Amino acid sequence: MGYLAGEYDVIVIGAGHAGCESALAAARMGCETLLLTINLDMIAFMPCNPSVGGPAKGHVVREIDALGGEMGRNIDKTFIQMRMLNTGKGPAVHALRAQADKFLYQHTMKETIEKEKKLTLRQGMAEDLIVEDGVCRGVITKTGAEYRAKTVVLTTGTYLRGKVIMGELMYESGPNNQQPAVKLSESLRKLGIQLVRFKTGTPPRVHEDTIDFSKTEIQPGDEKPKYFSFETEYMEHANNQLPCWLTYTSEETHRIINDNLHRAPMFSGAIEGTGPRYCPSIEDKIVRFADKPKHQIFLEPEGRNTKEYYVQGLSTSMPEDVQLQILRSIPGLEKVEMMRTGYAIEYDAVVPTQLWPSLETKLVPNLFTAGQINGTSGYEEAAGQGIIAGINAARKAKGEDPVIIERSAGYIGVMIDDLVTKGTNEPYRLLTSRAEYRLLLRHDNADLRLTPLGHEIGLIPEARYEKFLQKKALVEGEINRLKETKFRPDEAVQAMLAGLDSAPIQNTTDGLTLLRRPEVSYADIERLSPSPVELTDDMKEQVEIQTKYTGYIEKQLLQVERLGKMEKKKIPDDIDYTIIHGLATEARQKLDKIRPLSIGQASRISGVTPADLSILLVHLEHYNRVTAARGS
């Protein structure tokens, strides 16, 4: 039977994108940490698209890096293509996106984990949680090993009672034919944790040599790429990037799909899980947008040392034979060989409103969950939660208060607050439009937003922090210098402005005012008045962004300040909503279920009206005064 296999501070179950960040964070914060996973060859595996980043997702990777996480560094080491998206738009939505060498990505992450001092990596299937007096104390594996710990983080991805579906074929499985975790799901249910069934899917993979690239459009990477990690300065492989390729579905594709809809599990009722609207299968797209004559298909290499190509845009759970017909109806893929079949996968997820913003479950203290198990989709979303769950599991193990990232401080904060406050009825994907302070949550300022926190909790080493402080000081210094630098309406200045189609100045004007003109860039100012100290491109960019958009930025900061007062009004843990006179029934039920930590969080619960909030405030004031009276 069982035997005691080890004692740790923190145990992380699952070594996907969430689990890796969790385990590394906990270990780096000084906790003895165990990372337990079903298959050691699947660490940081990308079961779907071989890419990292993009709008909002790329922002999260920067935030993870700013906090001292690994995803940014790992993708910088292993990308095969890097592209900055949205460069024609404002700085807040510039978004870095990398194509990964999928296999190298895994191996590099595994190596990092293996080298981490306080981190133990172990293959094993967790089947049950050890819960004593209602508190989570460890896990038991299929082989009977009992691992005990102060805190446990579950990052099980799509493995929980996973079921793969291709046409008429259906079988229990994790992603990519991995063993699913069936018993763990049952043990969660027994603890009273409510689970939902979600669905996601992946397209087929095809062989490079059977693609006719001449019928597709090339999509190259950036010549001088930026990197995800604030620490990465240069990568040799930036000079040797692989392109992606763009093609489109044809009329024939649509005909094949329409003719075979009766065999599509999406429409036959075989799929019960809720799939995401933003990631529909090709059959879904063709049914819902019947008027659209063609859909984009991107062909993406899965790595440098493989012939496998990922067919982005063709996620499907059609039967295998139909998938092949669909593929071959696409220009460039007429003779394509399919290497892996696309499939849909259903899995159990935890209803995320059962979590505190620390990602600890409300029902079972010391048990944390992160990643796809919390109803999200995407590697970056998983990793973003992973680092927070790891940090908070470590802090709890050390007897410290949890860290919560505000909505105004990061997309990670937006995501977690959305999940635990509003829940989700489909796999949750981050979008920049989910952030109300989009202008503050920029790609370029993730370090300014989060590195001080990363340092405070012990994830950012001193040397890196010193460098960060120096950067910050230099940027501030340069902004001050420009403010003090006066440009007289002399020939040089007027010539510069004329060259930019900018109106001449009438009076002496300071550098910041000039830089605020949309057509004037930092480089233009720099030519007339270079900084006395040397600044990196990143620093110059900071000066420019902080100056140019100052009006908009200040408006949002003001908003943050106003709403921040609501966030600071804390609600005590032991509040009893059932006795608060005057609350509407719906509000009472929701508040009791979500148990918000602040009035700010309460205000974001749907069904809680301003009147309910007022009543809650009056009640809290009453409570505080009574408590104060008792205390004195």
Add this chain to the structure above:
Amino acid sequence: MTEDTIAAVATALGEGSIAVVRVSGPEAIERVAPLFKSRVDLRDADTHTVNYGWIRDPRDGTIIDEVLVTVMKGPRSFTAEDVVEISTHGGIVAVQAVLELILRTGVRMAEPGEFTKRAFLNGRIDLAQAEAVIDLIRSKSNRAFQVARKQAEGALSKKIVPLRQQLIELLAHVEVNIDYPEHDVAEMTSSAITGTCLDVKSTVEQLLKTAAEGKILREGIVTAIVGRPNAGKSSLLNALAQENKAIVTDIPGTTRDIVEESVSLSGIPLRLLDTAGIRETSDVVERIGVERSRGALLDADLILLVLNHHEKLHEDERKLLDELVDRPVIIVVNKMDLEGHLELDEIEARFRKDRIVSISAKEGTGIDRLEKAVSQLFFGGSIESGDLTYVSNARHIALLHQTIQTLTDAIEAANSGIPIDLIQIDLARAWELLGEIVGDSVGESLLDQIFSQFCLGK
């Protein structure tokens, strides 16, 4: 605790001879001061003083009303914040205009029960009264909710909803460009943004100008009382005036040209045309051929045709009934205290029953029915005396003005080449402002729009 500054009408509307607008919060004095024309600058006024002067629209210098302004600096005030109370003449028109002006300075409309809530939170109300405070908030907001729901079905709402749809489609497009940059959705251009914004803006401007409710609130219902000399027009007017709810004041300094008198009927302001003529009992029916009177009749929002119950229909009156059949007319059958000779059947055959009201001006009976009929005609019967409808309408007007400003910002930004994700901030704000009028919350609906409008995915 620093909070924003709020305002609301603190007295029941349409009743009483004065009405009070209360402003509370850190900027109360600063916001009201520029609107107050007086020998005293409110910023220099001592606390707990009453100051005499006028409320003036700073945009064009129009005098809104003659007022008394009380300044109470925190913490010695009801809410323990700086409080300014403006006492205006009673009725709707003046207090409405004053509140609207204040809201336009960026002061927020108070939530139901919010003054009391602040008083409590700031320690001005005894602990024992916490429950009473909660009850007040609950009941006030329930009532506000009901009013809001009625409004959501109202005429204004029907105009706003399509505007919001236009904006959200634009927003969804902008968001898709940002969140799916490689997707084959055309890039939103600044000219497309400008086009939609101008479109929405001009409709909002139109709404502000012509929206019946807005007009009624700002100017009152332009009312013509017509009838033969002996029908009892004067006594009807007197009856209205004697109902103790008449304002009977001219609106000082305003530019309204033909209005000479205004009365408040169940809280609804009526602006009477040609009142002087009525008082002199000149024969309006005989003058109907006169161009000016005909014009006045055509301009009227409401026509009260007074008939004499004691006499048979006169030929002039028949002619008038013909002309008025499609107009917003209420047939007031007066002198019900006398024996009836009027051909009521003939009238009832041509006019809806709820447009015919029997009264006795002499005995003061039936005025309540007249009130109901007017209310029915203009508000579908949904208005109540002292109803929050008025208050929230001041809010609507302020919101519509803010919407115009926000759209103007968006247009300017688009024209000067500001990136779309920054213009989006103004677009989203305009959409929210309009949403506050129809009572729609923000949240998921944008995402719903994005995913129903565009085919996205990997």
